[in-house]
Structure formats: structure tokens, C-alpha cells
Amino acid sequence: MIRFDEVSKRYPGGKEALSRVSFELADQEMAFLTGHSGAGKSTLMKLIILMERPSQGQVFVQGANLNRVSRRQVPHLRRNVGVVFQNHQLLFDRTVYDNVALPLIIAGYQHREIGRRVRAALSKVGLSGKEKQYPITLSGGEQQRVGIARAVVNRPPLLLADEPTGNLDPDLSREIMDLFVQFNQVGVTVMIATHDLELVNRMKRTQLILNQGRLEVASA
Amino acid sequence: MSETKRRVRTRPQGKESPAGTGASQASGGSIASWAVNHMIVARQSLAGLLDTFVSSLMTWLVIGIALALPTILYLLLANVGELTSTFEGKPRISVYLADQVTVDEGEAFSRSLDRLEGVASTKFISPDDALTEFKAMSGFGDVLEALPGNPLPAVVEVVPSVEQPAELRLLVTGLSSHPEVSRVSVDLEWVERLFALLTLGERFVTALAFFLSLGVLLSIGNTIRLAIENRRSEIEVVKLVGGTDSFVRRPFLYLGFWYGFGGAVIAVVMVEASLVFLGGPVDRLVHSYHDRFVLSGLGPGTAITLMITGGLLGVLGAVVAVSRHLHAIEPR
Ligand SMILES: Nc1ncnc2c1ncn2[C@@H]1O[C@H](COP(=O)(O)OP(=O)(O)OP(=O)(O)O)[C@@H](O)[C@H]1O
Ligand SMILES: [Mg+2]
Numbered sequence: 001m002i003r004f005d006e007v008s009k010r011y012p013g014g015k016e017a018l019s020r021v022s023f024e025l026a027d028q029e030m031a032f033l034t035g036h037s038g039a040g041k042s043t044l045m046k047l048i049i050l051m052e053r054p055s056q057g058q059v060f061v062q063g064a065n066l067n068r069v070s071r072r073q074v075p076h077l078r079r080n081v082g083v084v085f086q087n088h089q090l091l092f093d094r095t096v097y098d099n100v101a102l103p104l105i106i107a108g109y110q111h112r113e114i115g116r117r118v119r120a121a122l123s124k125v126g127l128s129g130k131e132k133q134y135p136i137t138l139s140g141g142e143q144q145r146v147g148i149a150r151a152v153v154n155r156p157p158l159l160l161a162d163e164p165t166g167n168l169d170p171d172l173s174r175e176i177m178d179l180f181v182q183f184n185q186v187g188v189t190v191m192i193a194t195h196d197l198e199l200v201n202r203m204k205r206t207q208l209i210l211n212q213g214r215l216e217v218a219s220a
Numbered sequence: 221m222s223e224t225k226r227r228v229r230t231r232p233q234g235k236e237s238p239a240g241t242g243a244s245q246a247s248g249g250s251i252a253s254w255a256v257n258h259m260i261v262a263r264q265s266l267a268g269l270l271d272t273f274v275s276s277l278m279t280w281l282v283i284g285i286a287l288a289l290p291t292i293l294y295l296l297l298a299n300v301g302e303l304t305s306t307f308e309g310k311p312r313i314s315v316y317l318a319d320q321v322t323v324d325e326g327e328a329f330s331r332s333l334d335r336l337e338g339v340a341s342t343k344f345i346s347p348d349d350a351l352t353e354f355k356a357m358s359g360f361g362d363v364l365e366a367l368p369g370n371p372l373p374a375v376v377e378v379v380p381s382v383e384q385p386a387e388l389r390l391l392v393t394g395l396s397s398h399p400e401v402s403r404v405s406v407d408l409e410w411v412e413r414l415f416a417l418l419t420l421g422e423r424f425v426t427a428l429a430f431f432l433s434l435g436v437l438l439s440i441g442n443t444i445r446l447a448i449e450n451r452r453s454e455i456e457v458v459k460l461v462g463g464t465d466s467f468v469r470r471p472f473l474y475l476g477f478w479y480g481f482g483g484a485v486i487a488v489v490m491v492e493a494s495l496v497f498l499g500g501p502v503d504r505l506v507h508s509y510h511d512r513f514v515l516s517g518l519g520p521g522t523a524i525t526l527m528i529t530g531g532l533l534g535v536l537g538a539v540v541a542v543s544r545h546l547h548a549i550e551p552r
Binding site: 049051072075076077078079083085087088091102103105106107108109110111150154 | 250253254256257453454456457458459460461462463464465467550551552
């Protein structure tokens with residue numbers, strides 16, 4: 001599903017955020033990306049959805065070499081990847097329904113299909129009946145789950161989550177993690193960046209540990 | 221491959237059929253759903269403008285004034301042109317007769333001119349007729365009353381059948397050579413001057429229209445730029461979940477269209493209102509010269525042209541703003 005081949009990323013005017021990172025993540029796998037703050041976790045994820053381009057090396061997603069993807073092709077590539085990113089949260093002037101429907105509208109789905117899929121995604125994250133509410137009226141955990149519903153509504157084969165449990169209490173964190181496990185069980189490849197080592201250790205899944213931009217350990 | 225390379229192999233986990241594979245293609249994406257999206261976006265952007273009606277109205281008024289001003293000037297010019305073209309296109313020649321020529325002699329002379337080559341028709345105006353007409357038109361009746369006699373000469377009004385300046389000059393020279401004639405005047409010059417002025421006026425209005433349109437374009441562009449800035453986070457999210465450039469651009473282009481179109485509607489109202497406002501005085505002014513002149517308004521054709529122009533200017537302004545500012549917004 002994802003292959004990094006000697007990938008380095010240096011931001012303009014900055015030090016190297018990633019140094020010669022190589023790994024492969026197979027289809028339907030679930031992996032955790034850990035490491036200290038500034039280790040390069042977000043950078044690695046941004047490379048996968050072409051928010052950033054590598055300075056060196058190659059990234060492959062579903063067999064496609066991202067270096068060969070032109071700017072015009074980027075949106076179509078992104079439709080195959082569900083993302084839960086912290087600085088791209090919900091649109092607060094739109095209802096829960098409209099937030100979740102956004103990827104489907106963009107992809108040009110028909111009205112009735114959109115309704116069906118949005119309700120299915122919301123029921124999967126346990127938010128049935130909250131369609132008409134505005135995000136501001138939801139709790140932090142519920143908002144996070146709306147974001148997850150938006151990420152999976154398009155049924156992407158790959159799901160990326162950057163610190164999805166960032167400021168949630170342990171119980172809520174576990175609920176969110178369970179959701180990801182469920183998606184993985186139906187065949188979605190999942191990659192989650194997190195600081196929560198305790199949780200990661202308990203989950204016993206593939207771990208990618210970054211340290212100063214270098215991939216230190218990759219273990220199952 | 222270097223030694224830093226590490227591979228993570230999948231553990232076979234016996235999963236069910238992958239929900240992801242193949243399920244990510246849009247079942248829609250047809251022309252129909254594309255058209256539906258256009259309609260939805262068009263309606264949403266109009267609804268957004270109506271939600272903030274007062275501030276939208278301000279923008280519409282500014283655009284409306286900028287579009288109405290050259291339109292009104294253009295209409296006035298067109299009306300003046302219309303008015304002058306309903307005067308006989310050919311110049312009239314006034315042949316003033318010498319004082320000693322009697323009315324009978326004058327009439328006979330007028331008839332003799334009528335048979336001349338290059339003359340379409342003639343009309344004899346006696347000094348008395350001239351005085352009556354002058355009193356009626358000038359309002360100087362009292363002053364003339366105070367004069368001992370009638371200072372006005374008899375006139376033969378000649379409508380020439382020739383148009384070329386050279387032929388006209390020949391005719392005028394011929395007319396001047398008669399002993400009954402004291403002076404010949406051709407009222408050609410003022411027509412020429414008026415047409416020169418009209419041409420100048422048209423150029424002026426065209427230039428004004430150009431600059432005001434540019435103003436409309438830039439002000440819509442600026443309004444769109446602010447709208448883009450206000451919706452930055454939305455644009456980022458849309459791009460993050462796979463929105464194409466044209467998808468992101470679409471609402472702003474419609475927004476520009478509605479600004480321009482709404483401004484043009486306001487302009488049409490303004491133009492019609494000012495024509496009504498001007499109608500009364502113009503009627504009084506024109507009626508003394510001309511019976512059947514009606515100040516012509518926009519008409520449906522021009523009104524529609526104005527609205528299309530407004531809409532196009534809006535879209536163009538939005539295109540300028542979008543091409544300059546939308547590219548820079550990417551999810552970070
Ligand atoms: N846009 C940018 N421009 C310049 N430097 C950047 C940019 N984004 C990240 N960096 C730098 O790259 C390095 C890696 O950042 P990154 O955000 O990937 O870390 P992270 O592992 O996600 O950290 P955190 O756990 O705090 O989110 C850091 O040193 C950061 O300062
Ligand atoms: Mg990060």
C-alpha cells in the first residue's frame with residue numbers, strides 16, 4: 001500500500017525533517033507512527049497525500065510513484081486516502097451531515113447515494129441522529145468522530161490519522177482507537193501517528209518509530 | 221538498497237473482503253451530477269449574498285452606479301442623435317430677400333427658385349409671418365412691439381435636392397447672384413458641429429465606460445479576494461479531501477457573477493428611474509421644436525445586454541482574484 005524508498009525531506013531554510021526513510025506497509029495493515037515531538041511524523045504523513053514533496057527518494061502509494069503525480073492529479077489521488085488531521089478539523093458553519101458529505105460531493109456522487117453513505121458512516125462512528133447538529137454543539141470526542149466519519153465516508157483503502165486522540169481522555173482515546181481497529185478489520189489500511197505509547201504498546205501492532213527524522217525501529 | 225532500509229511485512233490476518241478496493245470510484249461523476257453541483261453552488265452563493273443582504277446591497281449599489289453612469293450618458297447621446305436625425309438630413313438654405321422686394325415679388329421669386337435645378341422645394345416667408353413666428357418662439361414679443369417697424373426681412377426657405385458640399389456651394393453661389401437676394405445662409409454648419417460633438421461625446425462615454433468597467437472588475441475582484449480569505453480553512457479542507465481546482469474555484473466564480481449581475485439589475489433600475497426623472501423637462505424642451513419626440517429608454521435588449529455585461533464583469537473579476545489568491549491556499 002505504502003512504500004518509502006530512501007526518502008528525505010528538508011523544509012526550505014530548515015533542517016532535515018526526514019532522513020533516508022525506507023519502509024513498506026502492506027495492504028490491510030494497521031501501523032502506529034511514534035516518536036518525539038518534531039521527529040517527523042506529520043511530515044511523513046504529508047508526503048503520502050502530497051501536501052509536501054520529498055527532497056529526495058520516492059514514495060509509492062498503491063503502486064503509484066508520487067514523484068510522477070502532477071499537480072492536477074493530486075486531488076484524485078487524495079480521494080483514495082482518508083485523513084484525520086488536527087489542523088484541518090470540521091467546518092463549524094456547516095452541519096454534521098454537510099461536513100461528512102463533503103468528500104462525496106467533491107467526488108460527484110449522486111444525491112441519494114450521498115445520503116445513504118453519510119448515514120452509514122455516522123452510524124459506524126456512533127453518531128446516528130446527529131446529522132442536523134452543528135459541530136459546536138458536540139463534545140470533543142464526538143467532533144473527533146465526525147472527522148473520522150468524514151475520512152471514511154468515501155470508503156478509501158487507506159486511512160491516515162495524525163494524533164487523533166490528542167486531547168481526549170483515556171476512555172475516549174480507547175473508543176477512537178477501537179473505531180480504527182474496526183475499519184482495519186474490514187480491510188482498510190490504517191496508519192496512526194501518536195504520542196500515546198501506552199496505547200500503542202497495548203495494541204500490539206506494527207510500529208514505526210521516528211527519531212530526529214530517522215526511522216529507528218519498525219516492528220510488529 | 222542501503223542498510224537503513226527496513227521492511228514491514230504483513231502478517232496474514234485472514235480478513236474479510238477488503239471494503240476499500242474498488243469502492244472508491246464515484247458512482248456519480250456524470251454530466252448530470254456535475255450540472256446539479258453547478259446549480260447547487262449557484263444557488264448557495266446567491267443565498268449567501270442574500271443572508272448578508274445589507275453588505276451585499278452596498279457592493280451592488282457601487283457596481284450599479286458604475287454601470288448606470290455610462291449607460292445614462294450613452295442613452296442621452298443616442299437620444300440627441302435620434303433627435304437630430306429626424307430633422308431633415310439635408311441642410312436648409314435660407315435666402316434673405318432685399319428690403320425693397322414686395323411680398324408679391326417675393327412669392328413669385330420663390331416659385332421661380334422652385335423650378336431651379338438642385339432645388340427640392342421652396343417656401344416663402346413674408347416679413348409679417350417671420351415676425352409672428354419669431355414672437356411665438358423667442359418670447360421677445362414686447363421688445364419687437366416697441367420697435368417702429370418690422371426689422372425682419374422676407375425669407376425664402378430652400379430645401380436643396382443635392383447633398384454634396386461642392387454642388388451645394390454651386391447652388392448657394394447661384395442663389396446669391398440674384399438681385400432680389402441680400403444674403404444666403406446655409407444652416408449646415410451647426411449640424412456638422414453637433415455631429416462632431418456627438419462623436420466626441422461617444423468617445424468620451426466609451427472611455428468612461430471602459431474605466432468604470434475596469435473599476436467594477438477590480439472591486440469585484442477585491443470583494444472575492446476577501447471572500448477567499450474568509451473561507452481559507454474551508455478551502456484547505458476541500459483541497460485536503462480531494463477537491464479539484466475547478467471545484468474550489470466554482471463558488472467564487474458564481475459569487476462574482478451574482479455581484480456583477482445584481483449590480484447590473486440595480487443599474488437598470490437607476491437608469492430607468494433617471495429617465496423618468498428627466499422625462500418631464502425633456503418633454504417641455506423638445507416639444508417646442510418637435511412634436512413626436514419621446515425620450516427612448518433602455519429597452520429590453522439593452523437591459524439584457526447590460527445584465528450580461530455585469531455578470532461577465534463579475535465572473536472576470538472573480539477569475540482574476542481566484543487565479544491570484546486560490547493557488548496559494550493549500551492544506552498545511
Ligand atoms: N512547514 C515547515 N517549514 C519548516 N519546517 C517545518 C515545517 N513543518 C515541520 N517542520 C520541521 O520539521 C520537523 C518535523 O516536523 P513534524 O511536524 O513532522 O514533526 P512531528 O513528529 O509531527 O511533531 P509533533 O509530534 O510535535 O507533531 C520539525 O523540526 C519541524 O520544526
Ligand atoms: Mg505532528
